[in-house]
Amino acid sequence: METIRQQMIVLLTEKEMSARELSQAIGIREKEVYEHLPHIARSVAVQKQKLIIQPAQCLGCGYVFKDRKRFTRPGRCPHCKQSHLDEPRYLIS
Ligand SMILES: [Zn+2]
Secondary structure, X not given: OHHHHHHHHHHXXXXXXXXXXXXXXXXXXXXXXXXXXXXXXXXXXXXXXXXXXXXXXXXXXXXXXXXXXXXXXXXXOOOOOOOOEOOOEEEEO
């Protein structure tokens, strides 16, 4: 468990990645990535670092999900109701 989080921290310190990319890089399910992210946010905060979320964006109208506090990706756009959305990406800095 701890090792997975450490791997995620190493990856996210190097570059920003989506949950899908993280799941492929580490070999876990995307759902598990979302479960680990809040813990990672807490552990990097101890080291005066921050888990930054690059918000998801609607590919239909360009709406950015800026105020979204949850780590999981949104289902569809509140503006144009499309579900053609770019994935949120994560980065530690
Ligand atoms: Zn939209």
